[in-house]
Amino acid sequence: MDKAGIAVPSKDKLPGVVDTLISAVRAGELDDMFAQASKQRLIAPQPTWRCYNWLGGDAAALFVYGHSLAPNDDHVLRFIEKGKVGRLYVSLYGERDTPANCAIIARAERMSAVRDRFPLEVAFFGAQDAAVWGSH
Numbered sequence: 001m002d003k004a005g006i007a008v009p010s011k012d013k014l015p016g017v018v019d020t021l022i023s024a025v026r027a028g029e030l031d032d033m034f035a036q037a038s039k040q041r042l043i044a045p046q047p048t049w050r051c052y053n054w055l056g057g058d059a060a061a062l063f064v065y066g067h068s069l070a071p072n073d074d075h076v077l078r079f080i081e082k083g084k085v086g087r088l089y090v091s092l093y094g095e096r097d098t099p100a101n102c103a104i105i106a107r108a109e110r111m112s113a114v115r116d117r118f119p120l121e122v123a124f125f126g127a128q129d130a131a132v133w134g135s136h
Helices: 011-026 030-043 047-055 071-082 099-113
Strands: 061-064 087-092 121-126
Touching: 071 099, 087 099, 099 121
Parallel strands: 061 087, 087 121
Antiparallel strands: none
């Protein structure tokens, strides 16, 4: 670590780091790389980080209620993708074929598609019918 608290790679790994940074600058992804690293550095010591680690665990099922599975939460969704949860149940609000629900369905199915060693079965349910907070 240097004085600013930044991890400095050993000299033999430096060319790879430099190449990665140059590629990211050319692709316009440097801000995304730093934003992601900053976000992880800020949340790692927090109790929510333990929750993220649990998402990657080996629970039999995970229910996702009232979540858009939007790209701004990819850092959370990747824990599910890399984990061992066998079944993912995702709520949809309203008609299945709305643009928002189609995006949710596509993202959930993509989480299943990237799994290699531990299959992920995805199912959807109506958020309005779930009575999560008690009776209707």
